[in-house]
Amino acid sequence: MKSLAYLNKYLFKYKWRLLAGILFVGISNLFAIFPVQLIRNAFDVVGDNIPVRRILSGTSLQAPLQEELSWVLLTLAGFILALYFMKGVFLFLVRYTIIVVSRFIEYDLKNEIYQKYQELNLSFYKKNNTGDLMNRISEDVSRVRMYLGPAIMYTINLLVLFVLVISTMLNINVELTLYVLTPLPILSLGIYFVSAIINRTSERVQRQLSVMSTFVQETFAGVRVLKAFGKADLKHEAFKLECEQYKEESLALVKVNAIFMPMMILLIGFSTIMTIFIGGRLAIRGEISMGNIAEFVIYVNMLTWPVASLGWVTSLVQRAAASQERINEFLNSPIEIRNENEETTVVSGHIEFKNVSFRYPNTNFYALKDLSFSVEPGQSIAIMGKTGSGKSSIANLIARLYEVEEGQILIDGKDIKTLNLHDLRKSIGYVPQEVFLFSESIENNISFGLREGEADFLEVQEAARKAHVDDNIRAFPKAYKTAVGERGIALSGGQKQRISIARALIKKPEIMILDDSLSAVDTETEEVIVDNLKGMMKERTTIIISHRVSSVKHCDHILYIEDGSLVEQGSHEELMKLGEAYSSLYHKQLVEEEQGRKSA
Incomplete structure (x- = not known):
């Protein structure tokens, strides 16, 4: 339950709406109490006039008495309808305030979680499954909203109704009230013990739901591999096992609620019987009227749903607590890479690594060891x-996607940690190894690289032309308006890479990083793209990461890395003269290309 305290800041934010909602709850319940008292008066009027009617039976006064009695009852009925109408109006206002607040908080919480996801570094995403992340921002937040809306509303309604109804009942007859309320302490004990069971079961249900979400997400992402290896049936069986586990956990929760609800209804029914039995004896002794018995029966029934809903509300609160605890795990995760400088940073493109060593989180393996080199602007x-x-x-360290453990990275002579993080990343055009395209049009995917505003179509087209993908795009039925990504057409690996390159080119960055971004294109296309890039490379710092010598031999300087250490560096000609690892790789690739031409 402590986890729900995190939501107090949102409740305080919308405190005036909530206070208005509480006020409307009180007013709506007052309009529920008044009609009951009028019903009591109606019963008493009828009961008091029955002996008189018998005395006047067969006389000329009987008809006027009956007419007057009918008029009184119709008047009371009119007032009762008006009061219930007013109750309905204020009940609408209750929902319009409290339930709307829950929707506002749901909106704020989802945005906070999404913003937190954006701020967390890449190691966080390596440790957590996508399905689990999706489940927490959707299913878990929905469960929390049920606590903020219906659970709070029904709890406030129950408290206000209890105060009004019980004070009214005590004012009528203390003895009858105590008898009627006898089952309530038993009900409270039942809620106390069952709520703990509901909490534990809810946590297991949510945990298993996350497992299923992750399983399905991975299946959809790897559907090609599944079909290619003929493992669809095997995965289906595995999914059935996960579903079976979820079903068992859910049924355990249903069983608890199934036992809980009838128990509460039985206790409320017992209260009604006590009202009629004890109330009848008191009426015989003349301590209360018959109208009071009818009034008490209605009061008991008024308490029936609020008390019966305690089990449901308890379940909502316990589920929300379990969900918020899972959400808090992420919201309380430390942000390892922070922007420590809000001042505008202008990047010219000078990069220097000074004795940099780096290990990925939770590994003992050094990805980089005592690495030093520098790159001049342009x-x-x-x-x-x-x-x-x-x-x-x-590439990851230059974009500051990870922090350096040992050594120092300097950008324009300044420690990378002291630069404005947003400006640094805006100055970098990054084409990663694993190409990702958004489920939008090709035009939007390319223009995504722009720093601000909408792209001029000519800019988009020019970037696509430099990436040698313009002709391919025009061949599609809708050209640049063609949808890609999960919902769009299937693109080849080479086309995806070239669109990704165009997305970086349109940005016109000070630092361009191409991480093995030509691996999926043929040699001829590669040469065209490289030629197009040469002019652009003179204007900005360019880092090309590749396995192919043909992609990098035109570069000003070449670094050859082995096991995280720099073993060779120099121009293409200098490394060829050296005759070591780079030269060996170059000759090996030449032989492979020659064999490829012959086989073709």
Whole structure:
């Protein structure tokens, strides 16, 4: 339950709406009490006039008495309808305030979680499954909203109704009230014990739901692999096991509620029987009227749903507590990479690594070891090496997606940690190894790279032309308006890479990073793209990470990395003369290309 205290700041934010809602709850319940008292008066009027009617039976006064009695009852009925109408009006206002507040807080909480997701670094996403992250911002927040809306509303309504009804009942007859309320302490004890069971079961249900979300998300993401390996049936069986586990946990929660609700209804029914039995004896002794018995029966029934809803409200609160605890795990996660400088930073493109060593979180393996090099503004530098040698780690550190453990990275002579983080990343055009396109049009995907405002279509087209993808895009039925991503057409790996390159080019960044971004294109296309990039590379610092020598031999400087350490550096000609690892790789790739031409 402590986890729900996190929401107090939102309740305080909307305190005036909530206070208005509480006021409307009180007024609506007053309009529920007054009709009952009029019903009591109606019963008493009828009861008091029955002996008189018998005495006047067969006389000329009987008809006027009956007419007058009918008029009184019709008047009372009119007042009762008017009061219930007013109750309905204020009940609408109750929902319009308290339930609307829950929707406002749901909106704020989802935005806070999303903002937090944006601020957390990449190691966070490596440790947590996408399905689980989605479940917490959707299903868990929905459960929390049920606490903020219906649970709070029904709890306030119950408290106000109890105060009004019980004070009214005590004012009529203390003995009858005590008898009627006898089952309530038993009900409270039942709620106390059952709520603990509901809480534990709710946590297990939510945990299993996250497991299922992750399972489904991974299945959809890897559906091609599943079909290619013929493992769809195997995965289906595994999913059935997860569903079975979820069903068992959910049924356990249903069983608890199934026992709880009838128990409460039984106790309320017992209160009604006590009202009629004890009330009848008191009426016989003349201590209360018959109208009071009818009044008490209605009061008991008025308490029936609020008291019966205690089990449901308890379940909502316990589920919300379990969900908010899961949400708090992320909201309380430390932000490891912070922007410590709000002043505007202008980046020219000078990069220097000074004895940089780096390990990814939760690993003992050094991705980079005592690495030192520098890049001048407008210079192009290539980083080569085998898979896993640490090439992409350099790109991640320059964009400050991870923090340096040992050593120092300088941008324009300043420690990267002292720069405005937003300005630094805005100055970088990054084409990652794993290409990602949004589920939007090709035009929007390319213009996404712009710093602000909408892209001029000519800019989008020019960027696509430089990335040698303009002709491919025009071949699609809707050209640049063609939707891509999960909901769009299937693009080849090479087309995705080139659209990703265009997205970086349109940004016109001070630092351009191409992380193995030509691996999915053929050699001929690669040469065209490289030629188009040469003019652009003279105007900005360019870092090209690649396995292919043909992609980097034109660069001003080449670094060759092995196991996170720099083993060779120099221009293409200097490294060829050296005759070591770079030269060996170059000759090996030449032989492979020659064999490829012959086989073609």
